[in-house]
Amino acid sequence: MTTPTKKAPQDLRSARWFAPDDLRSFGHRSRMMQLGYAEEEFRDKPIIGVLHTWSELNTCHSHFPERIKDVKRGVAQAGGFAVEMPALSVDESFTKPTSMLYRNMLAMEVEEMIRSHPLDGVVLMGGCDKTTPGLVMGATSAGVPMIFLPAGPMLRGNYAGKILGSGSDAWKYWDERRAGNISDQEWLGVQGGIARSAGTCMTMGTAATMMSITDAMGLTMSGASSIPAVDSNHQRMSAACGRRIVDMVWDDMTPDKIITDASVRNAAMVAMATGCSTNAVVHLIAMARRAGVALTLDDLDALGRNTPLIANVRPSGKDYLMEDFYYAGGLRALMKQMEARLDTSCITVTGKTLGENLEGAEVYNDDVIRPLGNPVYHEGSLAVLKGNLCPQGAVIKPAACDPKYYVHEGPALVFDSYPEMKAAVDDDTLDITPDHVMVLRNAGPLGGPGFPEWGMLPIPKALIKQGHRDMLRISDARMSGTSYGACVLHVSPESFAGGPLALLRTGDMIRLDLPKRRLDMLVDEIELESRRAALTPPKPRFERGYGYMFSKHVTQADEGCDFDFLQTDFGKTAGEPDIF
Template sequence: MTEKKGLARGAANYGDKEFALYLRRSFAKSMGYSQAALDRPVVGIADTGSDLNNCHRTAPELIEAVKRGVLMAGGLPLAFPTISLCEPFLQPCSMHYRNLMALDTEAMIAAQPMDSVVLVGGCDKTVPAQLMAAASAGVPAVQLVVGPMSANRYMGERLAACTDCRRYWGRYRAGDVSEERIAEVEGNLATTAGTCGVMGTASTMACLAATLGFMPLMAASIPATHADRLRAAEEAGAQAVRLIQNPVRPETLITEKSVENALRVLMALGGSTNALVHLSAIAGRVGVKVDYDRLNELSDTTPVLVDLKPTGEGYMEDFHAAGGLVALLHEIRDLLHLDCVDLDGSTLTERIGDGPAFVDRTYIKPRAEPVSPVGGLVALRGSLAPDGAILKRSAATESLFEHEAECHVFDGLEDLAARIDDDALPVTAETVMILKGAGPLSPAGMPEAGYLPIPRKLGRAGVKDMVRMSDCRMSGTAFGTVVLHIAPEALAGGPLGLVETGDRIRLSVKERRLDLLVDEAVLAERRARWVAPPAPKRGWDALVRREVTQAPEGADLRFLLPEG
């Protein structure tokens, strides 16, 4: 039996399927569509525009360009809204709602009549949520991102969110920047539409989505305000129509090989630690596991070649003008699985070609002169993190890579906020600061709080970095010697939950170790006293507490995995 297309797909069943289609067509005609339009195949467009998402304020014009591309190619474009996530506008944090957005998007793709879909995302949790949804819904999908903001000129320097936000805020906390100056900077950090202008999570995820094959390679980095961004949107619409003619299901692009390619690119970009959690979740939707031991092998054999903030000096607009993802992939092509294909069936070899005609080596380094000879991320294991933890070594201080010291523990975000700037806080530059109780199971929802602020008294003394550890995340725009995603988290009963102020902690990047140097007998006594905090009683929070996995599995919900 031939699969039905367009508005004939998946009609409701009232006991009379022909009546259901008759009713659907009747209601569609109330919107002014002609019969000729309704006879066309349907391309859905997931609209994440929102007045509470500044990154996505260009979504309306992008959607108009997508519609143009769909109509020119012979399809009928129909946009529909989904949840939209923007980090600064959500509490407790946007990560807490990534899986809710994925569930919403999957349900709307599967429940509504569309032959393919264009996913309009950008702000960092939206793209992983959309790709997770696409992998589970099984409808051919094209990813379109809003693109990065452009850097602003301010008093002789360039600024863009959010690495520069953190740099100036750190200076303000240390007393190096006045109230008047920080207020001026606030109005000059983000002056255009688009996602953060550095190699943060949004741009990292755009590059990984393109590497996986869900959009053209150069479309990952086109600035939000550039005319090429609209042309990319038009092409996304045309691509979606081609997918109706030659269907490629999303799960066929997400393979062990393509995920390994994405990990290589993550390393070469010096990309966000968050991308590892998101890629694990995307891959997990089709049963592919990201292995931390393999991650370290890839990291040790993949150089960092992109010199952008937060680890370098450039911005995403510089990366794009320098040759973008095509230039980077051409530089590491011998490390990639070149037979992986995109939505058109083109291999990575064909997509890379001979590389761009021009490469600006200021921002995309040659293999012989890397930013770093090894990748940006490493996985750690040990008695403090039996299931793993992550360190972004490309954003860390090398002199702290081998470090043993007493720790000071903050038991949750409220404790951190209450005490971090107390001049009586018993910490020195050598102290390991630990935040626990902020992982996926926590009411905080695994926020970007792992970048613990330098205590004000140490900031005033000139301290720029300290070893900090937690079971939560940090922004992809952040920097510092920060150990993240410690698993099992404290609320899951992991060793992190047993740590007390004064315990000695040992970090060894060389040995990939993270250890709690406390006798097992002492830990057993603490474990016997440990009691899990009460779970939320209702709503999304209760569902998350019951179903969320740990960071190495992507912090997805168990019932959304292939095995349920």
Template sequence: MTPDFPKDPAQLRSARWFAPDDMRSFGHRSRLKGMGFDDVDYQDRPVVAILNTWSEMNTCHSHFRDRASEVRRGILQAGGFPVEVPVMSLGEMMMKPTTMLYRNLLAMEVEEVLRCHPIDAAVLMGGCDKTVPAMLMGAISADIPSIFFPAGPMLKGRWKNETLGSGSDVWKYWDERVAGNLCDRDWNCIENCIARSAGTCMTMGTASTMACVTEAMGMSLGGAACTPAVFADHSRLATRTGRLAVEMAWRNLKPSDVLSPASIENGVKTSLAIGGSTNAIVHLIAIAGRLGMELTLQRFDEISRSTPVLADIRPGGRFLMEDFYNAGGLPALLSRLTDLIDTDCRTVSGITLGEQIRDAEVIDNEVIRTRENPVSEAGGTCLLTGNLAPNGCVIKSIAADPKLLVHRGPAVVFDNYPEMKQQLHAPELDVTADSVLILRNAGPLGAPGFPEWGMLPIPKKLLQSGIRDMVRISDARMSGTSYGTCVLHIAPESAAGGPLAHVHTGDMIEIDVPNRRIHWDVSDDEIRKRRDAKPVTKPVPERGYGRLYAKHVTQADQGCDFDFLVGRSPGQEPGIH
């Protein structure tokens, strides 16, 4: 940004609270002074809120106390008045059944915090999975100048001579332990060293996927998504973000000025090109919905068919986020997609995306592949439809066994997660490598909250025989760090009366990923009989947030937002009283 922007303090939103010579404004100013602030701290300065999701129950954000101070430094350097406002922290590792249950709650909190306070601009500090879309959704609806500051990935783990990636290697080594190939001592050693530092998962999980999507959509500084959490570069990034937030306040550069249908599609293409998490689909649909735009699963699949996967990062590849950063990061990858993305889209920096990536350089062609040597030419994540998923479902094909992408086998059905956990490893379970494991009642309503249960464990007796992948189908999500032939997000879900509710063990199930097809080999007459014999009642909790959630959450193909929050916000400002 150039410094030639107008600076009229009377135009600041916060001036409504502090500038008038009346009793209410007297009260606002006097309460600031009660906290030790003086006139010079806030008069004629943009008020920049630091929305901090720090929590000691969220490892990914455990460095945010320091980063908030560094953001504050940048705000002060640029002449702003920083105020730190804590908002709900969504830490996937600690919260049950899933942070996805609370994504919309954080989005509502962010929207209302921004709307009701004297805030001219905001720095959104998040990272762990659902904090990213939640904060963006809230900021979009409030439509107050906002910039996202990502937590950054943790450092690579190390055990003996193995490089460890959180999440992905947890699944791998747990399978070996269940199979009897890993002793308790080694398992404990892995536990002690797999999470090496503060920060989000160092694989291309949902956190890094959404950070990259956010950067590609123009809502964070260039290079922000991949900077490791504990690098000095991350501290400098925090300060730069604070400085830019002040300029955004003076310019009144709002999310509605940055985000557009083209920038949303840039986010979709980026998610696909980095081999990103399937969760990004749900979040991008919700983000687009807050802008009054429709992003369908069909459109996502159309883009998937023409977007190559260039980031060779686990779980769909070999490397980790620290390697991606060292290879040039997201700007370098985007520089190889300029014919596919819209480089004229605006960013929070006040320049176009093309200008932001103009000087980017790929340093390692193994980590960031060339267009001539992609990880996959197209289709890293695919949409399937059929009579088992009339409204669609998804599979991360680059993380699946290629031999299973076309498969037919008998269903082994579990009604819920506790049942699966109890029965899966039983020696008497009638299951083979050709079976199709099915978990239902794991969707937005059924769990509730749409948890990451979709990478169903492989039965112990199959693990002991050497099997490491099989077809698994559910109305759940799976972690972005997960892998395997897992069909996810079946819509409508079983708890909403979807076909999955009526599958019986032994029914034949087919998937054909190249032809984007999923089929339940049961006649329409038989399906009607089963529905009549076992009608589904939508579960609704008796009280509290759970009741609100159950009454208003949409299905996976619609983004799982609350139906009353979809669409552009009317933009109401708080009253004068």
């Protein structure tokens, strides 16, 4: 590996703001002094933006105010100057209609914040589902050195001596509640015990998945994604991020040197081995394409077919949570298990190769992190389906559903909206059998709007009371990464945009063949053409503001749901306009 050429102080990006002896730079220096800083504190030093997604409604990031101090401490130790810059929080718990609607807004904000301010490098602080891809997408497009600081998972949940997994157990206990098997007191106890510390969901949901992906891609301190949010190791890692980003600026270690075809492939394989959230598909494609890596659904399916799932962590695994995963060795140990399958020559933000980062890693509990020869599931976490219902693709998580649905044929029960579906599943008299296929449409990027997590359709109360806990469900929506069950998601193109799902009718037969990766409605083409001719385009969900821009420019699920004008093949792709 060649030694990088070090930048000189006059080569810093921030020098364009502070170094010239002109009126505008006088103003910049004066305003810094207005903040109480002496000129020697910020002149000729890398200025590091600490871009964080804290808010008082983002429960996953409630520890960030303290971690910001740790990062700034590390930056100062390395001779840099840190400035805190809050970005859109995009909290998962409270944002309606869905935080996914605002992922691209966060990405745009991050890119523009970096471009418009005197920042030489950035530490990106996120973790709650959409913050990780949003931060990485924006910083990748901005092109300055960056390092991602993952929020880390919360501690495992607990109620009445039982270990609870955030999200996953909420779905499970809610079904029991609807069946009349859970008392008010028990329900309240679960509510208070399922999320009991700072940090993200401690199942292998979307948050843990996306933090693991950034780690495997080389964008975090090695193994940082596994550290629980409240562990003191997390404080030390945060300070280390601050120290390291200063060196990355002097070395001009920009994202394009780290996010490559090979590192994206590594991240995809690691994601499959962890039992990743289905949301990983949308976010990983979007992140890769911001770096000019043309990742596709077919690529992900091919990797999934050959990558065993070896992290025994809920919901794909049965027994453990992220805290256990960390104690078993964390992501470094998992990657060490599959080292022979990875491109270990990829450079990472540490300045070392992936292979060098994995030296000394070992598994401390081989039931939590399985060997390749004893996987939780013989293939990876996700499978991509094609067929006349989803010509551009759909996604399913085979390890998290009952195997009896891998090949299934049954009549469709179609719902055009979430309220219609919700009313039906709570109807004790609903005419439905376990062989039916529940279908929700108009819930995609445009139809939702914003691609909400409605894809884990509740099991109808009539079936719950008969003892059933799974059935085949299909939608153009997403599903929470903490969910489980036989759910086909991300049907593309979505029904709201005129995709084939819009042509389906209640009673039509649907066939899923997972081994052949097929999903079809058994309706002849002449009938489908007749239905297509009778379709009436729906009224747009938005007529003003950000939602209007979203509806005009968002791509479909199989393309990552990024804005078309932010992709690397649109307009200027390198450097900055002369006006900057």
